[in-house]
Amino acid sequence: MARNTLTVLLVEDDRDLAETVVEYFALENVYCDHASDGALALNLIERHLYDGIILDLNLPRVSGLQVCEHIRHKGIDTPILMLTAKDTLDDKLLGFEKGADDYLVKPFAMAELMVRTQVLAKRKSGQVAKLTVKDLVLDIKQQEVYRDGKLLSLSPIGTKIVELLMRESPNVVSRKKIIQTVWADDPPDSNSLKVHMFHIRKEIDAAHSEKLVHTITSKGFAIKSSEDV
Amino acid sequence: MARNTLTVLLVEDDRDLAETVVEYFALENVYCDHASDGALALNLIERHLYDGIILDLNLPRVSGLQVCEHIRHKGIDTPILMLTAKDTLDDKLLGFEKGADDYLVKPFAMAELMVRTQVLAKRKSGQVAKLTVKDLVLDIKQQEVYRDGKLLSLSPIGTKIVELLMRESPNVVSRKKIIQTVWADDPPDSNSLKVHMFHIRKEIDAAHSEKLVHTITSKGFAIKSSEDV
DNA sequence: CGAGCGGTTAAGATAGGGTTAAGGTTTTAA
DNA sequence: TTAAAACCTTAACCCTATCTTAACCGCTCG
Numbered sequence: 001m002a003r004n005t006l007t008v009l010l011v012e013d014d015r016d017l018a019e020t021v022v023e024y025f026a027l028e029n030v031y032c033d034h035a036s037d038g039a040l041a042l043n044l045i046e047r048h049l050y051d052g053i054i055l056d057l058n059l060p061r062v063s064g065l066q067v068c069e070h071i072r073h074k075g076i077d078t079p080i081l082m083l084t085a086k087d088t089l090d091d092k093l094l095g096f097e098k099g100a101d102d103y104l105v106k107p108f109a110m111a112e113l114m115v116r117t118q119v120l121a122k123r124k125s126g127q128v129a130k131l132t133v134k135d136l137v138l139d140i141k142q143q144e145v146y147r148d149g150k151l152l153s154l155s156p157i158g159t160k161i162v163e164l165l166m167r168e169s170p171n172v173v174s175r176k177k178i179i180q181t182v183w184a185d186d187p188p189d190s191n192s193l194k195v196h197m198f199h200i201r202k203e204i205d206a207a208h209s210e211k212l213v214h215t216i217t218s219k220g221f222a223i224k225s226s227e228d229v
Numbered sequence: 230m231a232r233n234t235l236t237v238l239l240v241e242d243d244r245d246l247a248e249t250v251v252e253y254f255a256l257e258n259v260y261c262d263h264a265s266d267g268a269l270a271l272n273l274i275e276r277h278l279y280d281g282i283i284l285d286l287n288l289p290r291v292s293g294l295q296v297c298e299h300i301r302h303k304g305i306d307t308p309i310l311m312l313t314a315k316d317t318l319d320d321k322l323l324g325f326e327k328g329a330d331d332y333l334v335k336p337f338a339m340a341e342l343m344v345r346t347q348v349l350a351k352r353k354s355g356q357v358a359k360l361t362v363k364d365l366v367l368d369i370k371q372q373e374v375y376r377d378g379k380l381l382s383l384s385p386i387g388t389k390i391v392e393l394l395m396r397e398s399p400n401v402v403s404r405k406k407i408i409q410t411v412w413a414d415d416p417p418d419s420n421s422l423k424v425h426m427f428h429i430r431k432e433i434d435a436a437h438s439e440k441l442v443h444t445i446t447s448k449g450f451a452i453k454s455s456e457d458v
Numbered sequence: 459c460g461a462g463c464g465g466t467t468a469a470g471a472t473a474g475g476g477t478t479a480a481g482g483t484t485t486t487a488a
Numbered sequence: 489t490t491a492a493a494a495c496c497t498t499a500a501c502c503c504t505a506t507c508t509t510a511a512c513c514g515c516t517c518g
Binding site for chain 1: 234325340344345351
């Protein structure tokens with residue numbers, strides 16, 4: 001089972017504060033990279049896979065909001081926690097709109113930042129424009145699915161199912177949940193879901209040796225790379 | 230069908246506040262069930278699949294924290310946002326520890342609750358509980374059992390039995406109770422349970438010197454480490 | 459020593475999931 | 489507006505993982 005060690009990125013121009021955070025996090029076994037401005041941060045984010053990003057709103061040159069927007073635009077769904085000195089509601093709303101997942105107002109207690117970071121890091125953001133599982137990509141806005149760069153021909157319902165499975169990846173999603181998500185209150189009283197899954201499989205996996213669509217008997221379906229837990 | 234529609238559960242005993250929230254949410258196309266106490270909430274949660282749960286910490290009878298813990302123990306990973314009147318750090322930390330994903334202090338702006346709920350609902354919690362007995366681990370949500378980090382191959386019914394035994398560990402569970410839990414109304418009229426126990430033993434204990442599955446003659450079965458009572 | 463309890467094994471039954479094709483509905487395009 | 493295409497549901501069929509069943513084994517204890 002996975003160790004409790006997390007790797008997060010702190011984007012903060014106040015070097016004193018940054019150092020304090022890094023040291024505090026080290027005590028709790030959280031490894032913390034540090035970037036002092038937005039450009040540097042974006043660079044690091046594209047190179048590494050972080051469990052979470054702590055982002056000061058008030059950065060020189062590129063603002064925190066811009067960085068946030070940029071990250072989401074790239075399809076990176078690492079959870080983001082925003083830090084700010086101000087506490088106006090508008091700031092928060094704007095932050096969430098740009099793709100942040102949580103918000104903390106300066107000054108804050110280290111313990112709270114710690115805990116919020118840990119909670120944050122356990123999940124995916126779900127705030128991205130694109131979902132990616134291996135070489136499978138879903139453009140959420142366009143509702144188009146690509147594998148290995150090639151556009152697949154999925155029906156609207158099929159795409160919805162794939163979206164759900166990709167959001168939950170690598171977890172199993174129960175038939176019940178799929179049905180409720182796709183059909184809401186009036187599910188078909190037939191094996192319609194089975195048929196949709198069949199078509200989805202054909203599109204996503206037929207031409208590839210690595211299968212991404214998996215059935216977990218009596219539990220449901222999952223989209224993930226074969227050896228992911 | 231409506232596109233961006235979410236379904237959340239509000240657990241709140243202040244009926245005025247609840248009504249306000251429900252109405253506000255309706256305007257933004259978020260359908261909101263309401264439960265006025267913890268017992269009711271748990272009932273609804275098991276029956277429906279919500280996109281998020283908004284949980285007042287301060288409930289009559291069963292506290293919000295208890296409800297939260299209960300939900301996670303059931304393996305339900307719906308994201309939870311906690312509401313509270315207090316603003317002590319300890320409350321927050323405890324809330325996160327019990328499996329909450331976000332936190333909002335009363336009084337709050339409707340717009341902020343709205344936005345936090347929407348962000349919350351897009352992602353999975355990642356906060357589910359796991360059952361552990363020595364090096365045996367059951368992932369409740371995935372219904373997967375590991376020993377010493379290795380995934381075991383248990384059938385659905387086998388997993389159900391193991392879950393029950395692990396929940397009751399280190400106590401003995403009678404055959405009668407196992408049968409009732411697994412088969413409810415129509416138990417097999419054969420030695421099916423024996424066979425399941427055989428397979429469970431094979432998976433859990435065959436490759437290890439410390440046996441965790443124990444038979445207590447004429448009483449039932451238990452999963453525990455050998456020296457435990 | 460034989461009756462009862464629990465473990466082991468293998469075979470048959472069943473249910474869950476995969477595949478296919480037909481028919482009806484909705485969407486799209488002319 | 490109408491015809492064609494795309495899409496969705498349905499039902500029938502097949503296969504396989506899983507579950508049940510029954511028979512047998514071996515121990516223990518009265």
